[in-house]
Amino acid sequence: MSTPDKPRRPAALLPPDHARDRPLFAVAAILVFLASLAGFGAAGAWQAAEGWTAQLSSELTVQLIAEDARDADADALDAAAQIARLPGVLSATARSRADAEALLRPWLGGAGLPDDLPVPRLIAVRVDPDAPPAPGAIEALLRDNPYEVVVDDHARWEAAVQRTAGAVRYFALGLVAILALAAAAVIAFAARASLAARWDVAEALHLVGAPDRYVTGIFQRRFFFLGLKAGLAGAGLAALAGYGLAHGAGAAGAVFFLPVPALGWSAAAIAPGAALASALIAAGAARLAVTGELKARWP
Amino acid sequence: MTLKPRPAPDLTHSRDPAVSFDSVGLRYGRGPEILSDLSFDLPSGSFHFLTGPSGAGKSSLLRLIYRARQPSRGLISLFGRDTALMPRDALPGLRRRIGVVFQDFRLLEHLSVFDNVALPLRVAGQPRTSYADDVADLLAWVGLGDRMHAHPASLSGGEQQRAAIARAVISRPELLIADEPTGNVDPAMARRLLRLLVELNRLGATVLIATHDITLVRSLAAPVLELADGRLVSQPRAA
Structure with a gap:
């Protein structure tokens, strides 16, 4: 006998539970949002450190000590010309007294400096970062000249920048890990609650x-998609927030000399990555929770 | 109705009883033993009744058979295998050989009657097209043909009981255990359901029915296990 009105599609074995899912969705989305922001922070710190370090290691500053009896501007031009010929040097540009005064203006004010104040001249040297001049080469080159120079290769700043950027980076990564753990714990708790609420399903199937694995798979799929949706929402919001922050910080950085978060393509991968990670963490946490519960109830 | 030949368990080669209890006792936690010194065999292909007053331990004995509980002592073998030595991952395979009709039905409220009855086949991974006609036929036979889209909450107790029986027999289990399977149906439907169980037994399944219904017991010349205060007071007699 064939019955024409047999149901064509089987109903879901685990019915939707909106009352429980909504708060969990909100909590998971918030955790993903915070984790994504932390991820953006880590990526920004990483890229900024790379940029700063590259800048510092490709530049040198030579300071020429002005002496009353000499024409410091002429000495600076002479030194720059000699330095420019050194292997590994891409360019050497002598800065005039006016340039030096402009650099000092934020600290000393707009009033003109006394003419007899010995203002050191600066020579900006760009070097090949892959083959820079040997350490001490510039000092040796200018040793026999009648003026005194001090070479600053920015090494101490580079180390400080590296340390600071590393600290920010690892702090942000630690934050991501803590938030991921928190998300996993919340979802594991929710999965246990969900299993307790629908124990009849697990028991009937059993x-x-x-x-x-069949019973676990049902809960795992449910939490995977819940984690994915929450992840997309949280990471999407974080991407918008990160974009706004980068632009806001860019404007602030120009005024206050703040480092500007540099969000490149690697940071763009954080949002979808966070959504996928959220789904996988949710599925994994649900799997562990349900498997443990099944073994505890039916040893 | 005639049950169609389906998974076709080969019972002819087996000399092992389907169920064997040897000095089995059961207690919950540190409480007193609620089942004591149970020793009996249910030969493959046999039909038995399990009777006894309320609280005698009938449901607990059934739980031991479908391994929802483990005995506190003694040995239980199912199809010749000691259940205590059975690895956990072998249990699903064991349970697929057993159909259970629960006293409280245990139908899933969010599934239709059709999906409830089809559940064992769905879990076994059979394609829906392979069992849809069989499920519909069986539901028609137990008088639920026009209720297959209904959900359990909208069914009467008797209808739920029939759906529970249909779920237990749909996969042609080798062993069927039923806890008061006719407790909520009228005498005519009770006879009809009993015929279904007899048909299953005729095809080779071992059947054990726990019941209070003396009329049901007397309607078949089947051996009876009688429990009182957790002990067997009447050993099976030949049919």
């Missing part, structure tokens, strides 16, 4: 011969 008693008709469903292996643990």
Whole structure:
């Protein structure tokens, strides 16, 4: 006998539970939002450190000590010309007294400096970062000249920048890890609650011969998609926030000399990555929770 | 109705009883033993009744058979295998050989009657097209043909019981255990359901029915296990 009105599609074995899912969705989305922001912070610190370090290691500053009896501007031009010929040097530009005064203006004010104040001249040297001049080469080159120079290769600043950027980076990564753990714990708790609420489903499946992985798979799929949706929402919001922050910080950085978060393509991968990670963490946490519960109830 | 030949368990080669209890006792936690010194065999292909007053331990004995509980002592073998030595991952395979009709039905409220009855086949991974006609036929036979889209909450107790029985027999289990399977249906439907169980037994399944219904017990010349205060007071007699 054939019955024409047989149901064509089987109903879901685990019915939707909106009352429980909504708060969990909100909590997971917030955790993903915070984790994504932390991820953006780590990526920004990483890229900024790379940029700063590259800048510092490709530039030198030579300071020429002005002496009353000499024409410091002429000495600076002479030194720059000699330095420019050194292997590994891409360019050497002598800065005039006016340039030096302009650099000092934020600290000393707009009033003109006394003419007899010995203002050191600066020579900006760009070097090949892959083959820079040997350490001490500039000092040796200018040793026999009648003026005194001090070479600043920015090494101490580079180390400080590296340390600071590293600290920011690892702090942000630690924050990401803590938030991921928090998300996993919340979702594991929710999965246990969900299993407790729908124990009838697990029991019925178990008693008709469903292996643990079948029962677990139902809960795992449910939480995977819940984690994915929450992840997309949280990471999407974080991407918008990160974009706004980068632009706001760019404007602030120009005024206050703040480092500007540099969000490149690697940072753009954080949002979808966070959504996927959220789904995988949710599925994994649900799997562990349900498997443990099944083994505890049916040893 | 005739049950169609389906998974076709080969029972002819097996000399092992389907169920064997040897000095089995059961207690919950540190409480007193609620089942004591149970020793009996249910040969493959046999039909038995399990009777006894309320609280005698009938449901607990059934739980031991479908391994929802483990005995506190003694040995239980199912299809010749000691259940205590059975690895956990072998249990699903064991349970697929057993159909259970629960006293409280245990139908899933969010599934239709059709999906509830089809559950063992769905879990076994059979394609829906392979079992849809069989499920519909069985539901028609137990008088639920026009209720297959309904959900359990909208069914009467008797209808739920029939759906629970249909779920237990749909996969042609080798062993069927039923806890008061006719407790909520009228005598005519009770006879009809009993015929279904007899048909299953005729095809080779071992059947054990726990019941209070003396009329049901007397309607078949089947051996009876009688429990009182957790002990067997009447050993099976030959049919």
